[in-house]
Amino acid sequence: MKSLHMWNRRDFIAKPTIWLAASHLLGGSTVLFGESTQAEPAAPQAEAGGKPICRTLGKTGITLPIVSMGVMNADVPGLIRHSYELGIRHFDSAAHYQEGRNEEMVGSMIKEMSVRDKVIISTKVLRPGWTFGPRAQDQARNYSPAEVKAHFLEVFESSLKRLQMDYVDILYNHACDSEADIASEGALEAMTALKKEGKARFIGVSSHRPEMALNEVMKLGVYDVVLTTINYTMANDEGLLKTIDATAKKGIGIVAMKTQAGGFRRPDAREENPLPPASQTAALKWVLRHEAITTAIPGYTRYEQIDQDFPVAFNLAYTPEEREFLSGKHVIAEAQFCRQCGQCRSDCPRGVDIPALMRSHMYAVQYSNRDLARFTLASVETGKGLDACSSCGACKATCRNYVNIGTKIAQLKALKHDIAV
C-alpha cells in the first residue's frame, strides 16, 4: 500500500479553490459535484487489452496516450526511460530549461533507447527579449521581425544539436503572454520555414493565458497546436471551456499543462495544507475528461508520481477518494488565482486596475518578491492604482472566478510600506 507522501512541487500548500465543471461532467448540471441529481456520463475507458486511452492531436495525425511527460529536470534520465516503459510516448522540453541541459538529457535518453521513431518530442523557443521578470514598456526593446527570426532559427538549431535530432515533432513559440507574442512576424516566419524544411513537423504556441491563446491561434489559422494551462481551478469558466471546444473543432490540437494547478505559485506557504494523493489523480482526470484535450504533460520529478498518474490514462472514472476531493465543501471564498481576465474592472466605481493589483499581490505574498510587487504597482496608470482604491465599505468588484478581491487589496494595503512606490 502506498504511504501518504508529502508531494513536492505539486504539494498544494494552501487551501484549494475547489470548484467543479459540473456542467461538463454531470450532463449539464451546475450544482456542486456531490449534489448532482443527474447521472454522471460514463468516463472514457481504456481499450481492451490494457492499452491507454489515445487521442489524435488536432489535424496533425499524431495519436497519443492522454498522459504524457513534461520533463522537469535534467538530472534523472531514468524518469524518461521509466515513463517510456510504462507507455508514455510524448516528452516535452524547452530550449531554456536548465540552459539546455534538459534537452541534452531528453536527447541522450531517446537516442540510448533507440526510440526516436516511436515518440513525439516537443521543444520550445523563446523570442528575444524575454525576461524572467516583467519589463516596463518604456524599457522594452522592439526587435525587428528579421532579428526575431534570426534569433529563433539560431536557438532552434542549438536545440536540435542538444536533442541529437534532425527534427522535432512540435515546435512551440514559447511563453506567449499576448496576442502580439503569438502573432510575432519573425517567430512565425522562422517556424513556418522550419516546418517547410521538415525540421519541425508541426508548430504551436505555449501560453499561460489559455483563452487569449486559443482565440488568437484560431484567428491566425497558422498554428497546429496550443499548449496551455488547464486545470480544475478553471472549472466554472464557461467561456474558456467553450473556447477549448471551439478550438478543437477547428482541428487545432490542445495539450494541457499545469494540470495539477501548479502553474501558479502556491499561495501563502504559511497556510500549508497538503492534499491527499487522490487530489493529484483527480486533478489530472478532471482535465482529461474533456475530450477536446488530446494529452496532458504533468511534470514528474519522482518515480512515484509517474506510477500514480499514468494509470489515469487507462480509466478516467473517479474513485470515491477523488470524488470526495472534488466534492469538498471547503471551497474557500479566497480563491487564489487571478487569471487576469479583467472582467472585474467594470464593477469598480473608481476604475481601479484590479488585475494589476492582484498581480502585485501575487508577487508580494506568494512570490515574496517585494521588488516585483512594487514594480507592478508603479506601472499602473495614474489614478487607477492602490491609492485610488479608497474604502467602499465592501469591495464592489466581483471576481467571476471567485478571487476575493477585497481581501487581497486589503492585504496589499497592509504591505504598502514594504512595497512603497
Add this chain to the structure above:
Amino acid sequence: MDGAADIFQAYDLQALFHRDFKAGPVEFTVDIFDMGTLENAFGMYAAERSPKYDFVTIGAEGYHDEGILNFYQDRYYVKLAGFGPGADPVLRQFAVAISERIGGDRGFPAFLSKLPEARRKPRTEKYLAKDPLGHPFLSPAYQAEYEFDSGESTLMISVGASAEDAASRMRSLEDHFRHTGQWNPAPEFGRGAARGSNSFEGSLVATASGHYVVILLNPPGNSTTFFQDAAARLQ
C-alpha cells in the same frame, strides 16, 4: 517564469530581482535570484552549468557564452543577458560590479571537499535539494561524475540527519529496487553494501556510512576501492 520556474522552486527560490539596462548600443538584463542559501544557489547554478562552457572567475564561479554570463555567489544566482555590439565585455564589467556589491561568501559548498578528487570530471559537481535520482527519501544529496578506465560513473552522497536516517534511506532504496528489480548484497564493495538494479535506472551500489548513503551509479568493474574510499572519507 513559466515552466522553468519549477526547478527554481525546487531550490527554494526566495525572491527575484530583475532590471533592464542600456549602455550605449548594448541592452542587457540582470536577474538576481535569491536562493536563500549558498547550497541552493550552487545547486541552481550547477543544474544549468555544462562542463563545456567558457568559465570565468566571477563570484564563486561563473560561465560565459555569447550574450550571457551567469555566476553564483553566496546565496545568489545571477544571470545576465545582453544584446547589441560589444555586449559581452559590458556583461562582464557589470557582473564584476554586481559581485562586488553582493560580497559575502565566494566559496563552494563545504561538503564538496568530501567528494574524492581523483578521477573526478571537472565541473560536474551538483547539489540536489529535492528528489535525487527521482527518490524523495534521498534528499538532499551531492554528486559528481568520475572517469574510470572502463567507463564513467556518478557518485552520489545522500545526506541524512543521523545514522538512523541513513539506515532508513537504505531501507527505502532496498524497498524500491526489490519492488522494481533486484537488490542483492555486494560485499566486494564493503560491509553492508548492496547492489540494486532495474530496467530504467540501471544498476547502482549503495552503502550507509555514518549519516550518509553513498551511491555509485552503474559502477565500473574496477571501482570497489574507489567506492570504499569514498565511504571512508565521510567517517
